[in-house]
Amino acid sequence: MSDEPLREQTPDSLELRHLRAFVVVAQELNFGRAAARLFVSQSTLSRQIATLARSLGCVLLRRSTQYVALTLAGRTLLEQVPAVLDDLDDVIQATRSTGGELAERIRRLGDQFADLTYADVDALRAAAERHYALMPIAPEIAFAPVNAGGVPGLVASPAQPDRAWVLLLHGGTYTSGSAYGFRSLAGALADTVHGKVLTPDYRLAPEHPFPAALDDVHAAYTWLISRDAAPHDIVLAGDTSGAGLALSLLLRLKDRGQPLPAGSVMFTPYVDLSAAAPGTLPDLPAPSATRRGTAWGIARYLNGHRLDDPLVDPLHADLRGLPPMLLQAAAGDEGLPDAERLTDHARSQGIDVRLEIYPVAAQSFQLYWSFLPEAADALTQVGDFVRTVSGSAPPRP
Structure with missing residues (x-):
């Protein structure tokens, strides 16, 4: 039996659109600008971020009427997920090009x-x-x-x-x-x-x-x-x-x-x-x-x-x-x-x-x-x- 610690699996409820929405919000730190970039309403964007947080079991953003700030968990996600999404896009593109x-x-x-x-x-x-x-x-x-x-x-x-x-x-x-x-x-x-x-x-x-x-x-x-x-x-x-x-x-x-x-x-x-x-x-x-x-x-x-x-x-x-x-x-x-x-x-x-x-x-x-x-x-x-x-x-x- 391996001594290597078990890694947690990705939650089945995790959706790529929620990850992409989080990246834009985290980059803008403004729900209005992020919603405009994604062509969705702010309420839709808020629900997507909330669903992502529930799936991960972490608070990702702190939000008030004056500001939006990343938590430590949110910073960790922002550091990693854009590269993951880019890699996934490349894999999908290669798969489709190969299969046709x-x-x-x-x-x-x-x-x-x-x-x-x-x-x-x-x-x-x-x-x-x-x-x-x-x-x-x-x-x-x-x-x-x-x-x-x-x-x-x-x-x-x-x-x-x-x-x-x-x-x-x-x-x-x-x-x-x-x-x-x-x-x-x-x-x-x-x-x-x-x-x-x-x-x-x-x-x-x-x-x-x-x-x-x-x-x-x-x-x-x-x-x-x-x-x-x-x-x-x-x-x-x-x-x-x-x-x-x-x-x-x-x-x-x-x-x-x-x-x-x-x-x-x-x-x-x-x-x-x-x-x-x-x-x-x-x-x-x-x-x-x-x-x-x-x-x-x-x-x-x-x-x-x-x-x-x-x-x-x-x-x-x-x-x-x-x-x-x-x-x-x-x-x-x-x-x-x-x-x-x-x-x-x-x-x-x-x-x-x-x-x-x-x-x-x-x-x-x-x-x-x-x-x-x-x-x-x-x-x-x-x-x-x-x-x-x-x-x-x-x-x-």
Whole structure:
């Protein structure tokens, strides 16, 4: 029998998010600043720290109305845990890089788009709906059709929703996608936000070029604030080109002096439309999953509309006065520069903006929330963001 003393095991209830929250609080020694960095409420942060202390059986922080101070146990934890978290992140990254099963699964899901171009919009639309149909629906989420100011759509709702609303604008390069197809993401958002999600079926190009889609989402937003929600309870969310459409809506609302929502969430925002400029469009359509390929879809949406119109060029528009933004992008996606440029531009104009970059390669990776850990984490961050900026729903444990 070994004379070496037994080491205590890590408590089963210990959670990484609580450790990460503690590190930020310990670095800031201020719950307000720490909550802002993590995009959670102070009450949520306090509960996370209290849960961590109970799991460890130690008092980690001393807190009064004037100050936050580390105990000796807290100092010990702060000295050790950042390196542990960094090592764990490296291990997870190496494991995923070696295995690659999730990346391969996502690649197979996108195989049907490999040979499609925007020269055949009908085939693209059918492939998109087949793709969305493979995504599961979050349990205990109900869907109801609505007429949102003359625009058809679907509302996703949990059993007992809070006051928060999300107006979700689907992607598809303005030419494909639907409210029905986006039920999986809408349901996941409704679950994480614990509020209702309206996905309008805005009109698509080339049958309905700019500004038809903008007119439709504007009508849906106006209907929403006139019927069921105050602007401060609403957050816009857009996926790829839907993020560009969300920015167009925000700029139109600002220009017309209409109430703005509480914030906006951009999933892999597609906002640089310069590839569709006259003289730059490739002679033959490229595969639809590439940026050169999507340029054809954008050109059909713009239908000759000038590219320097601020409503379609948020990278050069006056964004001052817009509400907080949360941007999420994939590190391995060729659309990442759009997110980075939009972040820099918004920040230079005084917008409260946060960019989160996840170590995945898939565009619109949030769609894969049911099996991709990064997607599930991203939606958790969206839920915290919505509750923080809207102030309409209490934090969830």
